[in-house]
Structure formats: structure tokens, C-alpha cells
Amino acid sequence: MEEKNLGKILIVDDNEDLLFAAKMLLKKHAKEVTIEKDPRRIPFLINNNNYDVILLDMNFTGDTTSGKExxxxxxxxxxxxxxxxxxxxxxFGDVEMAVQALKEGATDFILKPWQNEKLLATLSAACRLKESYKEVDSISQKSKLLQADLKKPFSEIIGQSAAMKNIFSIIDKVAQTDANVLILGENGTGKELIARAIHDRSLRKNEIFAGVDMGALTESLFESELFGHKRGAFTDAKEDRIGRFEIADKGTLFLDEIGNLSMPLQSKLLTALQKREITRIGTNKAIPVDIRLICATNLNVHDMVMKGTFRQDLLYRVNTVEIFLPPLRERKDDIPLLADHFLKIYSKKYRKNFDGLTPGALQLLQHYPWPGNIRELQHAIERAIIMAEGNELDSRDFFFLSSKPITEKVSTPNSLNLDEVEKNVIQKAIDKNGGNISKAAKELGLTRASLYRRLEKYGL
Known part of the structure; x- marks a missing residue:
């Protein structure tokens, strides 16, 4: 059987004999040949199909010589x-018309009656050009994603606690398979790092890792972001866009905060996963995709299934293997390692020299509940380094951390001593504003400098 090295061809001409002859010739060489005698159907055809090459007559019955049509x-x-x-x-071609056609965006120019060999050679070159366009678009989209990934700091997983050693074992087992993985855990625990670790150890490690924050997607952006769109599909669609499913083809697709999807969007996602194909907005053309799926959420999706707010069939689809990432308060053995890791990074960033953390500082960090988990610890180290003046971080450099929940009210002091009252009011303002000195100072009616002096005075 002769190999079909041409792609999908659309031929538009009002001469039915020519259309029939062209189709008979090309169907031996092309994957698909569509013929159309009415040029008014062109917008419909190209909006609903992906053609590699379009053969377009210059003159229709309304005007047989000028080429204006x-x-x-x-x-x-x-x-x-x-x-x-x-x-x-x-x-009726001539050199002048050929030059104009090329200036208007045509790829080539054919005179009829044509020579079959020349037509096939021209179409073959045109199909290769189309393929190069597709490759450039795909590379461009993937390059943008890779550049964004390279800017993400702290790609390593830090941990030596028993809980993390168990997770490392699971990663090693599941990475070599194509099983779908669901990662559960609170915000800030490092779910995306686990997803990347699985990808980096998988058979797809040389392909793209495409991540999507599902919690940040609106109903209107969901399909465009995941499935892509054609130019003109909606008001702001100024150019064709490849969706994350296509970008992740042959690689890994990471869907973060999947528990935040509404039921209608869950249904659309499930359909794409079941069919293993997507359709860009503005077209009816299904595009097959080959992805390894990893999802994550901070919500209890099993409870959501019981309450009817998360589809059970979608849960079955995404959690072939489930990994629970414990909060930082349950892996306190890892806090010194993480603190030292962030200390080195931010010392270099802010060009400061620190020898480490004092025992008192480490004790404070290990006893703090870390409601924001690793992300909160990271920000705490960064903030302490910016404000610290010595060559070690001690407990005073973490004055903005409170062991009390922010919502807990500071008890009224038994004493009416003004210093005691002021100390409690300042503590309450700091807790209320999450340790933000600027906001606390504003609420207290003080300058930042005045508030810092009082913090030092009261040892807060």
C-alpha cells in the first residue's frame, strides 16, 4: 500500500470536473481530501476542520479572469x-498575479491544467511547511511554560522524617507507571513538588510537565486554558492557543486544587479524560492527547463525594494511587532542615551572611503550629533575614510568630498597668494582622519605627 505522505487537503473550485479529477489523484497520497465548489462555505469548513493545505481557485463563475474573488x-x-x-x-495566471498572491499570504501558485507530478511536489512541500508551523507553535508554548518553571525556586524536596521517607518510597513505586495520582494535603505542604518528583522519575521525564491551578480558573476560562481555542472563537481570542492538555501531550499534566471545580466543569474534565481527546473552543475537531495525570487538592474529596459536591466517577478516574502529604506540624523533624535550606537561599538573595539559627530560634520554630505549612516557614525565614542585624537568627527575629491562632482573643490583663495594657494591645494587633508590622502599626496609629521600639521594649 502506497504511503500517504500528504495531510488533509481542502480544494475549492467551481469546476466540478476539476474537483473530481483532483480528488481521484490526491486520495492515493493524502490522508483526507475535501472538495467544495461554493467558496462561501470556506469559513465554516476551516472553522470546523484542521486542513494542512488549501487549494483555492482564483476565479469563480462571478468573475473568470481578474482573480479578485x-x-x-x-x-x-x-x-x-x-x-x-x-x-x-x-x-489565467501571470507573474504579476503570482507576486501579488504571495504578498497576500499565499504559499504558492499553480497554473491549470497542472502537471500531476508538479502538483504533488508542491503539495508535499506545503504539507511540510504546515507541519513546521505546528511544531513551532508547540515549541513556543512549551518554551514559555518551561521558562516559567525555571523561575520557580526550591524545586527540591527537603525531608528526613518517617512520614517523608514513606512518601519517597511511594514516589519511587508509582513514578515508573502511568497510573493517575491524587495528592492530598493542606495548602503550603508542597503538593506540586511531589508531582514534579513523580514526573522527574517517570518514563516521561524528558517531556513537558504542565501545571494548572484549577482554583484560579473561572467558568469562562476553563475550556480555553485546558483545551485551547481558535482565533476569533470569542472576543479576546486574538490568536490560536494551544491548551494545557495539548502542551502536556506525551508528558505530565498536573491539575492543582481539583477539588475547587464546579460540577459542570468536573463533567467536562471527566469527558476529556475518558475519551483521551479534547476539542478547542471554536472548532468541532477532536484532538487526541496522551498525558500522565497528577491531581492535587487541599479539600477532603471523599467527604465531598458523600455530600454530592464532587463526582464519584471523576474521583475514581484521578486517584488510582493516593498520596497524603502531612502538614508541617506533623513532621517537626524536618523543620531544622527546611529552615536551614531557606536560610541559605535568602542569605544569598539578600547578600547577608548568617551562621545559622540559635537553639532558641529552632525551638520556637519547632513549637509553632505552622497553619501555612512550609510556605509560611519559607516566608518567615525570608522576613527574619531581611530584618535581622546579627549573624544568627534568634527567637527575637521571629517576633511576628504567635503560638495563638489569629482569631483567638488576647485576654484582658488583670493588671491595669499601662505598660501591660499596651503590650497586650500590640500583641493583639500583630496577631490580627498576621504579623504584618505595617498593617499593625497603621491600626495602632503608630509609625513602623515607633512600633519596632515598643516590640523591642516588651520583648515581643
């Missing part, structure tokens, strides 16, 4: 798809 439809095609590969055909 051909230029009109060429312009229409290019407005819908700027990267469309169009070859113009005419029986």
Missing part, C-alpha cells in the same frame, strides 16, 4: 487562520 477568499482564510497554508490555482 481568489484574493477575497484568501484574505478571509488568513483572517480566520493566519497560519493557513494556501496554494492558489488559476488558468
Amino acid at each position: 481568489g484574493f477575497h477568499w484568501l484574505k478571509q482564510i488568513k483572517e480566520i487562520d493566519p497560519k493557513a497554508v494556501v496554494i492558489l490555482i488559476t488558468a
Whole structure:
């Protein structure tokens, strides 16, 4: 059987005999040949199909010699798809018209009656050009994602606690498979780092890792972000866009905060996962995708299934293997390692020299409940380094941390001593504002400098 080295071809000409002859010739060499005698159907056809090459007649029955109709439809095609590969055909061609056609965006120019060998050679070159356009688009989208990934700090997983050693064991077992993974854990525990670790140890490690924060997607952006869209599909669709499913093809797709999806969006996601194909907005063309799926959420999706707010069939689809990432308060043995890791990074960033943390500082960090988990610890170390003046971080450099929940009210002091009252009011303001000195000072009616002096005075 002869290999079909041409892609999908659309031929538009009002001569039915020519259309039939062209189809008979090309169907041996092309994957698909569509013929159309009415040029008014061109917008519908190219909006609902992905053609590699369009063969377009320059002269239809309304005007058989000037080529104006051909230029009109060429312009229409290019407005819908700027990267469309169009070859113009005419029986009345000349050099001037050929040059104009190329300036208007045509890829090549064919005179009829054509020579079969020349037509096939021209179409073969045009299909290769189209394929290069697709590769450039894909590489461009993946490059943007990779550049964003390279800017993300702290890609290593730090931990030696028993809980983390167990997770490392699970990662090693599941990474070599294509099993879907669901990572559960509170905000700030490092769910994305676990997802990346699985990808980096998988058979897909040389392909793309594409992450999506599902919690940040609105109903209107969901399909565009995941499935992509065609230019003109909606008001702001100024160019074709590849969705994250296509970007992650042959690689790993990470869907963070999947528990935040509404029921209608859960249904759309489930359909794509079941069919293993997506359809860009503005087209009816299904595009097959090959992805390894990793999802994460800070919500109890099992309870959500019981309450009817998360689809059970979607849960079955995404959690072939489930990994629970414990909060930082349950892996206190890892706090010194993490603190030292962030200390080195931020010391370098802010060009400061620190020998480490004092025993008192480490004790404070290990006894603090860390409601924001590792992310909160990271920010705490950064803030302490910015404000500290010595060459070690001690407990005073973490004055903004409170062992009390922010919502807990500071008890009224038994004493009416003004210093005691002021100390409690300051502590309450700091707790209320999450340790933000600027906000606390503003609420207290003080300058930052005045508040710092009082913090030092009361040892807060």
C-alpha cells in the first residue's frame, strides 16, 4: 500500500470536473481530501476542520479572469487562520498575479491544467511547511511554560522524617507507571513538588510537565486554558492557543486544587479524560492527547463525594494511587532542615551572611503550629533575614510568630498597668494582622519605627 505522505487537503473550485479529477489523484497520497465548489462555505469548513493545505481557485463563475474573488477568499482564510497554508490555482495566471498572491499570504501558485507530478511536489512541500508551523507553535508554548518553571525556586524536596521517607518510597513505586495520582494535603505542604518528583522519575521525564491551578480558573476560562481555542472563537481570542492538555501531550499534566471545580466543569474534565481527546473552543475537531495525570487538592474529596459536591466517577478516574502529604506540624523533624535550606537561599538573595539559627530560634520554630505549612516557614525565614542585624537568627527575629491562632482573643490583663495594657494591645494587633508590622502599626496609629521600639521594649 502506497504511503500517504500528504495531510488533509481542502480544494475549492467551481469546476466540478476539476474537483473530481483532483480528488481521484490526491486520495492515493493524502490522508483526507475535501472538495467544495461554493467558496462561501470556506469559513465554516476551516472553522470546523484542521486542513494542512488549501487549494483555492482564483476565479469563480462571478468573475473568470481578474482573480479578485481568489484574493477575497484568501484574505478571509488568513483572517480566520493566519497560519493557513494556501496554494492558489488559476488558468489565467501571470507573474504579476503570482507576486501579488504571495504578498497576500499565499504559499504558492499553480497554473491549470497542472502537471500531476508538479502538483504533488508542491503539495508535499506545503504539507511540510504546515507541519513546521505546528511544531513551532508547540515549541513556543512549551518554551514559555518551561521558562516559567525555571523561575520557580526550591524545586527540591527537603525531608528526613518517617512520614517523608514513606512518601519517597511511594514516589519511587508509582513514578515508573502511568497510573493517575491524587495528592492530598493542606495548602503550603508542597503538593506540586511531589508531582514534579513523580514526573522527574517517570518514563516521561524528558517531556513537558504542565501545571494548572484549577482554583484560579473561572467558568469562562476553563475550556480555553485546558483545551485551547481558535482565533476569533470569542472576543479576546486574538490568536490560536494551544491548551494545557495539548502542551502536556506525551508528558505530565498536573491539575492543582481539583477539588475547587464546579460540577459542570468536573463533567467536562471527566469527558476529556475518558475519551483521551479534547476539542478547542471554536472548532468541532477532536484532538487526541496522551498525558500522565497528577491531581492535587487541599479539600477532603471523599467527604465531598458523600455530600454530592464532587463526582464519584471523576474521583475514581484521578486517584488510582493516593498520596497524603502531612502538614508541617506533623513532621517537626524536618523543620531544622527546611529552615536551614531557606536560610541559605535568602542569605544569598539578600547578600547577608548568617551562621545559622540559635537553639532558641529552632525551638520556637519547632513549637509553632505552622497553619501555612512550609510556605509560611519559607516566608518567615525570608522576613527574619531581611530584618535581622546579627549573624544568627534568634527567637527575637521571629517576633511576628504567635503560638495563638489569629482569631483567638488576647485576654484582658488583670493588671491595669499601662505598660501591660499596651503590650497586650500590640500583641493583639500583630496577631490580627498576621504579623504584618505595617498593617499593625497603621491600626495602632503608630509609625513602623515607633512600633519596632515598643516590640523591642516588651520583648515581643
